[in-house]
Amino acid sequence: MTFTELGLNARMVSRLGALGLTKPTPIQEKAIPQALQGRDILGIAQTGTGKTAAFGIPLIVALSKQQERPAPHSARGLVLAPTRELAGQIVQSLQGMTADLRITLVVGGKSINVQAEKLARGTDILVATPGRLIDLMDRRAIDLGRTRFLVLDEADQMLDIGFIHALRRIAPKLSKDRQTMMFSATMPKAMAELSRDYLDKPVRVEVSPPGRVADKVSHSVHFVAKDRKQDLLIELLRGHRDDRALVFSRTKHGAERLMKHLDKAGFAATSIHGNKSQGQRDRAIAAFKAGSVRVLVATDVAARGIDIPDVGHVYNYDLPNVPENYVHRIGRTARAGHSGRAIAFCAADEVAELKAIEKVLGTRVEIAGGRPWEAMKAAPKSPQKRRTRQRSAGRSDRLAA
CATH class of the missing domain: 3.40.50.300 (P-loop containing nucleotide triphosphate hydrolases)
Incomplete structure (x- = not known):
């Protein structure tokens, strides 16, 4: 046709x-x-x-x-x-x-x-x-x-x-x-x-069932303690310094802290979130597109607005509290015929979010590292209230955009 x-x-x-x-x-x-x-x-x-x-x-x-x-x-x-x-x-x-x-x-x-x-x-x-x-x-x-x-x-x-x-x-x-x-x-x-x-x-x-991940995206999850996420992210980023990487944080304050930590670790990093002015956000995306910045840390404000064909890696540093956003986030890689990798981090208190994501996907996410039974054992018994608070926080962040 x-x-x-x-x-x-x-x-x-x-x-x-x-x-x-x-x-x-x-x-x-x-x-x-x-x-x-x-x-x-x-x-x-x-x-x-x-x-x-x-x-x-x-x-x-x-x-x-x-x-x-x-x-x-x-x-x-x-x-x-x-x-x-x-x-x-x-x-x-x-x-x-x-x-x-x-x-x-x-x-x-x-x-x-x-x-x-x-x-x-x-x-x-x-x-x-x-x-x-x-x-x-x-x-x-x-x-x-x-x-x-x-x-x-x-x-x-x-x-x-x-x-x-x-x-x-x-x-x-x-x-x-x-x-x-x-x-x-x-x-x-x-x-x-x-x-x-x-x-x-x-x-x-x-043209595709709702919740389906793009064919050229390989995605997996690491089970990791919350206080070990930064070290794991740095270790993985060092393995592909020349590739563009998009890192998703749940909150705007968390995104800014993580960006500063990556900058101190020697990465060319910037961030976009609801606390940034439009000019700051435009400059950050322009630098990411141009390649002068290799790591962009973002909240979900960026999940649907970045169209850069050669984003090689997407990291879900924090799992989204709205499971459908997982599909949107990892859809930032493997664009325009390219392939890409999406890597999620799951701490003990995020198991409920991972289960919700897998329900939307209709399949299990491949395990790349960690021991899931330990995370399951440590997971809170009643995550619903926590998810409600997170949804409220996430909604505030999106409306600030």
Whole structure:
């Protein structure tokens, strides 16, 4: 199958070719023809499989056919993303696909006055995080009444309580006569309710079972005492100093402490988390992409927004308290046809998290080191309260993003 066979014109095919996109991925092959017909789409696919182009291409084609100019303070199409990093990545991808449409980014951490000035001219495609969009709506800087295309990217993360309430404020402001596309890497039960609320007779396109790890990722777990995690991480990082490594910490304070420890150990390391300004986060990711920094320590704010093909290793220094995030985290490696390794650390008090991850995956995670029965023996008898506290802490960190 080629992009031409999907119904795209020669100009679009040429632009995609210039981006190195010569053959549609499975999710693109299934979603694009349906979206070009104006159908609502519910797309499920692993991270790194080309979801942005799957919704971006039909969105650009539809807007280009209409040949309208956006009215002041309006947006013809709206793409919502849960994090600043992902929103920025979407804008870069869309800009590569068209030079004719005005694409505007609004996220927290940037001047809201500057963003309001840009929106005063109107825009063809608005890419936004929900919180900042609501701030602009409250200022009457944007009117979504003419918006006839809505995309929810990484919709499962939108289910976070801070985002779902925002979505309920945003969606009713859009044109009732609209096309909606919802894309996600996982399909928790609550997604069905979300799709019923916002999609009209959607076509479901799925190229991998929810929770499936990308084929070219090898992933394993080390059972290790909490106070031995830093030493183990340093030992493993020394084995591949020339490779980029992404290290996930559960909290922003933990990420910053770990980054400083790695820096003292002689690694070129930086960090991104909710306490960092947008400028600091942008510079950290730019340095990581350029290779001047080889180790990036991050909270889940980065799990869906980093698209760097040659991240060789992902470390789950702390296991995520939301099991689906394990798939998103390790999806930061083995991108664009590359292979990669994901290594998790499991302390005695994280056994419940590991069990939840394995339940989502439908399989056991390979053991790379340590003795799991010792961790099982030391695990707390009632982890539910601890997980609830962790979820609250994690939610605060994500909303700070």
